Amino acid sequence: MAKTSKTTTQPTETTKKKVSKKEVVEVPEETQTPSVPVILKNVEAFSRFSDFDINLFKAxxxxxxxxxxxxxxxxxxxxQGVYFAVWAPSAKSVSVIGNFNYWDKSSHHLFVRWDASGIWEGFIPYIGKGETYKFCIETQSNGFIEKMDPYAQHFEIPPRTASVVWDNWYEWTDSDWMAKRHTKNSLASPMSVYEVHVGSWRRKxxxxxxxxxxxxxxxxxxVKEMGFTHIEFMPVMEHPYEPSWGYQVLGFFAPSSRFGTPQDFMYLVEEFHKNDIGVLLDWVPSHFPGDAHGLYEYDGTHLFEHPDMRRGYHPDWKSYIFNYGRNEVRSFLISNAIYWLERYHADGLRVDAVASMLYLDYSRKHGEWEPNIFGGNHNLEAISLFKELNETVYAQFPDIQIIAEESTSFTGVSRPIYAGGLGFGQKWMMxxxxxxxxxxxxxxxxRRHHQDQLTFSTVYAFTENFMLPLSHDEIVYGKKSLIGKMPGDEWQRFANLRLLFSYMFTHPGTNLIFMGGEFGQTSEWNFEKSLDWWLLDHAPHKGIQNLMKALNNLYKTEPALYEKQFSHEGFEWIDTSDRNNSVVVYARxxxxxxxQLIIILNMTPIPKDNYRIGVPMQGVWTEIFNSDEHHFGGSGKTNKSVxxxxxxxxxGKAYSISLTIPPLGASILKVK
Known part of the structure; x- marks a missing residue:
């Protein structure tokens, strides 16, 4: 744990004063350390900020x-040394503390800029990569607080909290992927996503x-063996509290040091790219925790969070909400999104908790929120931020995807900004x-009494570019695992899960499966331990895994399942009227x-022989997929012959066919 000096030495008048643009500054001898002399000279010479930078930052x-x-x-x-810069407009003084100066706040003071930007900067010689540090900020009340660097690229391993001087240079060798990823991330391409929590996928x-x-x-x-096209990492950014699963981010510009260095994470991304797998990152601009060393009251004031706690505090997560109307904070967030896309070659961001940002009354009772200037409950500043974010990011990275985790019926989340939308590429279909x-x-x-619940999604399926999620949120806190949700005896539970996955992969939209679901993990997800890989020694679980491989292959090789996945032209109901048998039939x-494909789903455990369905054209039809195959753990009620x-x-069709429908099963047909 970093040692903090208890000295109460105050900064000298020389180090506290504002420095004019041309002034040469000598640091008094009493503030120097014998081992690391400070040789700051011309402030303008070492600054990384131009006047244009400052104007952009303020705007x-x-x-x-x-x-x-x-x-x-x-x-x-x-x-050789390190240049430091931090935004702390209400600070009376700022110094850099670390092992190099024995955490002495009186040794290495930064200089506040002359332009009222609130930026403090300085150069410290003879230190370099791997040096731990914090900013010691003197507040207007004459107190001292020690803060992490909001822009640090690396941190000590938690529970230690110091920032670490680092660089993010990496010699990338994924140029082939980067050149073709516009096709892999296209809305007219298959996107099957494997959602992963880094710390608990597998352990040693x-x-x-x-x-x-x-x-x-x-x-x-x-992931390659399973056939997924993309992986989505739950937040890899540095976070102090592991039970938050990474969603309580403090180090917005650093992958968690729990798992290695920034270059180690770059290597991981690169290896996915070399195997034709895209990498999506969970991104959390909605809130941050109130840890003393973090962003909360950064310079003794509400710098990053909204000062009105009706807008600045999240009652569900006991965390703080960014001030989306403050220009410097908007630049911080948009810069952060661009950082991960550029420096880490991320192929997209899944934006967490969008609904909590869009609504002023989210999780708040009457009287606990303040309406916007029009008297409504929309957070106009957050809406403006989303539009600016998507417009900016897509202009620089047109070959990526920004995906909103948005749980309400807010209009136009994934529609273009020029059409009145927010500009996201996709939205989770909650x-x-x-x-x-x-x-x-x-x-x-x-189920015969609830068939509308199954078919209702297609009423609004094409109002957004939807991704179908079966995410981590659905298998924790007593909700049971996916296989644990299924009714019936053991065989029926596995058949139901195979049927659920088959329905999911043939429904319009892209797909996301949380780790463990692909082999029927029986227990709820526990972030503190590995998935139960030993379950694959048992045939029913191996069958689920085989089914997932087959569905991923089917999805990627059948254009009818992805070319028009966001258009009503890519889907047609053939029959939803057979409620007594709980059978639905549709075309993709x-x-x-x-x-085009014909999909038949039997939602009961009773197989149906000689079941007639209408087909859109004459010819020979072949069953290209059946979830009841023995290979998947089924009973083998398939249609072997053409x-x-x-x-x-x-x-309503001029032609029809008669076939066998498997119990709790899906059959997919294609005409030769």
Whole structure:
């Protein structure tokens, strides 16, 4: 733990004063340490800020603040050292403390700029990469607080809290992926996402976490073998409290040191890219924790958080909400998004808790929130930030995806800004997730009364670019695992899960599965231990895993499942009227008419022979997928032979076929 000096020495008048643009500053001898002499000379010479930078920063339009603020290894007047810059407009003084000066706040003072920007900066020679440090800030009440660097690229391993001087240089070798990722991230391409918590996907003996480098050796191969197109990491940014799962971020510009260095994480991303797998990162601009060394009351005032706690405090998470109307904070957040996309080659960001940002009354009772200037409950400043964020990011990175985790019916989340939308690329389809899981938890004998719950999602499926999530939030806090939600005996529970996944992958939209679901993890997710990989020694779990591989392959190789996944032209109900049998039939369509698929779902454990359905064209139909195959743990009620369409009108179609429908199963047909 970093040692903090108890000295009460006050800064000298020389170090406290504002420095004019051309002034040469000598640091008094009494503030120097014998081992590390301070040789600051011309402030303008060592500053990384131009007048243009300052104007952009004040206007909230500087999107590359990571190049200016923080700690930067550099050379000044022929001497190697570190340049420091921090925003603390209400501070009376700011000094850098660390092991190099025995955490003495009187040794190395920064200088406040002459332009009323609130930026303090300075150069300290003879220190470099790996040096631990904090900013010691003297507040207006004459107190001293020790704060982390908001722009630090690396931190000590928690529970230690010091920032670490680092660089993020890396010689990337993923140019092939970067050149073609516009096709991999296209809205007309398949996107099957594997959601992962880094610390608990798999652990070593003794419950020790895998490092980023070890994950590159194990996780990359697994995701590739399973056939997922993308991986989504729950927040990898530095966070002090592990039970937050990473969602209580403090080090917004640093991957967690629990798992290695920044370069180690870059290596992990690069290995995914070399294996044609995209990397999405969870990003949390909605709130931050109130740890004493963090962003809260950074310079003794509400600098990053909104000063009105009706807008600045989150009652659910006991955390603080950014002041989205403050220009410098907006620049901080947008710069952070660009940082991960540029420096870490991320292929997209999944923005967490968007709904909590959009609504002033989110999780607040009457009288606990203040309406906007029009008397409504929308947070106009957050809405403006989202539009600016998406407009800026997509202009620089048109080949990535920004995905909103938004749980309400807010209009136009994934619609273009010029059309009145927020400009996100995709939005999580929370309504589909809730309705579908609710339906599948019902005993099959009662499903006939709830078929509308299954079919309702297609009423609004094309109002947004939806991603279908079965995320971590649904398998914790007593909600049970996915397999634990399924009704019936053991065979029926596994058949139901196979049917759920089959329905998911043939429903319009992209897909996301949380780790463990792909092999039927039986217990709820526990962030403190590994997934139960030993379950794969048992045939039913291995069957679920085989099914997931097959669905990923089907999704990627059948254009009808992805080419028009966000358009009503890519979907057609054929039959939703057979409630007594709980059977639904629908078609998925791509750009080529003859490549469309027919999907038949049987929501009961009763197989159905000689079941007739209407088909859109004549010809020979072949079953290309059946969730009841023995390979998946099913009973084997499949259609092995080809099926000739007959000229018998049925369900509004001129042609029809007769086939076997498996129990609690899905059958997918394609015409030759």
């Amino acid at each position: 909230g339009k500087h999107y590359r603040l990571f190049e200016k603020f923080g700690s930067h290894i550099t050379e000044f007047q022929g001497v 003996e003794g419950n020790e976490k895998l490092s980023f480098v070890e994950l590159a050796d194990q996780l990359v191969n697994y 309504g589909w997730m809730n309705d579908t899981l609710n339906y599948f938890q019902k005993d099959p004998m009662y 369509k791509g750009n080529v008419h003859k490549e 099926i000739m369409a007959e000229e018998i009108a049925w369900q």
